Amino acid sequence: MSNEYDVVVIGSGPAGYVAAIRCAQLGFKTACIEKWLTKDDKTVFGGTCLNVGCIPSKALLDSSHKFMDAQNHFEVHGISVGKVAIDVPAMIARKDKVVDQLTSGIKGLFTANKVDGIAGTGKVTGPNKVVVTDKDGKQQELAAKHIIIAAGSVPIDIPPTPIDHETIVDSTGALEFQEVPKRLGVIGAGVIGLELGSVWARLGAKVTVLEALDDFLPMVDRQIAKESMKILSKQDLDIKMGSRVTGSKLSKGAKKSVTVEYSDKDGEQTEVFDKLIVAVGRRPFTDSLLDESVGVELDDRGFVKVNDQCATNIPSIYAVGDVVRGPMLAHKGMEEGVMVAERLADKKTQVNYDLVPSVIYTHPEIAWVGKSEEELKAEGVEINIGVFPFVASGRALAANDADGMVKLIADAKTDRILGCHIIGASAADLLQQIVIAMEFSASAEDIGLTMFSHPALSEAVHEAALAANGHAIHIGNRKRRK
Numbered sequence: 001m002s003n004e005y006d007v008v009v010i011g012s013g014p015a016g017y018v019a020a021i022r023c024a025q026l027g028f029k030t031a032c033i034e035k036w037l038t039k040d041d042k043t044v045f046g047g048t049c050l051n052v053g054c055i056p057s058k059a060l061l062d063s064s065h066k067f068m069d070a071q072n073h074f075e076v077h078g079i080s081v082g083k084v085a086i087d088v089p090a091m092i093a094r095k096d097k098v099v100d101q102l103t104s105g106i107k108g109l110f111t112a113n114k115v116d117g118i119a120g121t122g123k124v125t126g127p128n129k130v131v132v133t134d135k136d137g138k139q140q141e142l143a144a145k146h147i148i149i150a151a152g153s154v155p156i157d158i159p160p161t162p163i164d165h166e167t168i169v170d171s172t173g174a175l176e177f178q179e180v181p182k183r184l185g186v187i188g189a190g191v192i193g194l195e196l197g198s199v200w201a202r203l204g205a206k207v208t209v210l211e212a213l214d215d216f217l218p219m220v221d222r223q224i225a226k227e228s229m230k231i232l233s234k235q236d237l238d239i240k241m242g243s244r245v246t247g248s249k250l251s252k253g254a255k256k257s258v259t260v261e262y263s264d265k266d267g268e269q270t271e272v273f274d275k276l277i278v279a280v281g282r283r284p285f286t287d288s289l290l291d292e293s294v295g296v297e298l299d300d301r302g303f304v305k306v307n308d309q310c311a312t313n314i315p316s317i318y319a320v321g322d323v324v325r326g327p328m329l330a331h332k333g334m335e336e337g338v339m340v341a342e343r344l345a346d347k348k349t350q351v352n353y354d355l356v357p358s359v360i361y362t363h364p365e366i367a368w369v370g371k372s373e374e375e376l377k378a379e380g381v382e383i384n385i386g387v388f389p390f391v392a393s394g395r396a397l398a399a400n401d402a403d404g405m406v407k408l409i410a411d412a413k414t415d416r417i418l419g420c421h422i423i424g425a426s427a428a429d430l431l432q433q434i435v436i437a438m439e440f441s442a443s444a445e446d447i448g449l450t451m452f453s454h455p456a457l458s459e460a461v462h463e464a465a466l467a468a469n470g471h472a473i474h475i476g477n478r479k480r481r482k
């Protein structure tokens with residue numbers, strides 16, 4: 001194997017592996033370096049997303065959802081299943097199998113596309129040079145016309161609750177519990193905290209979420225955030241806003257617990273948990289990645305500094321995914337990976353950062369794209385809002401899953417769709433049609449004039465678009481227009 005490449009990608013998470021595959025498709029000789037090792041010391045590709053992020057969390061969300069359905073929601077359909085039990089090790093083993101299948105899939109894609117997957121830790125030692133150190137300390141130097149940094153992110157630790165990987169865990173540890181904790185604490189009511197809290201609450205844990213901020217989900221449209229707080233609070237998730245964790249004490253003895261200290265509006269509080277998940281966010285991972293002499297600039301929060309095309313200050317070096325600014329989402333990194341690969345091939349590809357969809361995979365799911373009502377009002381934009389509740393959807397009622405709503409916001413002057421915010425079953429998939437519509441600058445009327453299958457959840461999107469112009473059929477309209 002020659003050590004000279006057109007492109008060397010560091011990191012094989014969604015940003016890195018997609019960049020590598022697209023580069024190879026475009027005819028570049030490409031390598032992708034990965035340092036991730038399994039418990040039995042094997043290199044795996046796929047990064048956080050496949051190994052300890054998007055995929056395993058969704059596997060556990062799906063398993064726990066089925067458990068919850070069997071326990072609470074079958075009876076109404078006339079189905080009785082007796083006492084429902086959960087075998088946690090079997091659930092975790094299934095999750096591991098899904099992860100194995102997908103990470104092996106990336107290896108297969110590298111082979112099919114002729115990407116050299118290289119095991120080891122990469123360090124950028126020059127504008128066109130990367131040194132790879134494998135797990136036994138053996139080094140090799142790669143020459144690269146272009147380098148793409150896709151080193152991702154890792155969980156943030158906070159001093160009050162040091163991770164001991166047993167009682168106090170990060171998101172990775174929360175995917176590995178072998179039994180349902182009786183009392184589970186979660187620090188952080190962000191996306192990861194709510195998803196992992198939901199998994200264990202559905203299986204019977206008494207879950208308390210401690211969140212320092214007073215506002216729940218500040219990045220979400222207020223109406224949707226308020227609705228989600230109402231629904232999630234009915235699911236054995238005790239979400240305590242305005243509660244800043246300040247310390248913790250582990251108990252001694254065989255069966256460990258942790259006493260968490262936090263302050264809220266009433267003063268200093270304590271609460272005892274059998275397990276504690278610290279989900280206070282993630283930081284870009286650039287540890288031992290860049291030789292200082294190369295001069296790649298980082299910003300003040302440690303992200304690799306890039307422009308809109310993901311170019312760093314060094315002409316041959318690019319960076320994509322969680323290691324650069326913007327939302328830490330797999331699909332955002334993937335699109336950046338494609339953009340950089342295509343720009344290296346002289347295409348004019350661009351990422352539309354205004355249309356990055358976001359999803360929280362609780363039940364119901366929360367999904368949004370574009371701007372919220374509050375953002376648009378603050379900008380002084382005149383808007384029309386259409387809201388359609390799922391309780392008015394035949395398909396949602398037939399499924400006995402009718403919590404939530406679709407909220408669609410359009411410019412009052414041009415009718416162009418400016419945002420869509422959904423809380424409801426399958427919100428992620430429902431949202432995607434509006435992401436596409438917005439990419440094509442569609443108006444609410446365009447959606448209103450499109451025929452939707454009946455009965456389908458997507459009809460709620462159709463009706464919300466009609467409601468934005470005051471002529472929804474299956475609900476009363478806030479503003480009636482012709």
Ligand code: FAD
Pocket residue numbers: 010011012013014015016017033034035036046047048049050052053054055057120121122123150151152153171192285288289320321322323328329330331332333361
């Ligand atoms: P990563 O996936 O972090 O991959 C970076 C890779 O680079 C890693 O494999 C790392 O080992 C490797 N690496 C780092 N430094 C080096 C080096 N020097 N040499 C060699 N290799 C190196 N996002 C979503 O969009 N949807 C979700 O549902 C979702 N759920 C999530 C659930 C959880 C519990 C977590 C933790 C995250 C979730 N995310 C989700 C976020 C998502 O996982 C990240 O946004 C995504 O993985 C970022 O991709 P990336 O390629 O930038 O980095």
Ligand code: AMP
Pocket residue numbers: 158187188189190191192193210211212213243244245246279280281282
């Ligand atoms: P996210 O960045 O979406 O993963 O969310 C992480 C959440 O953790 C944020 O809402 C933070 O406000 C919250 N957080 C950070 N530190 C603390 C702390 N010490 N106590 C409680 N919540 C915290």
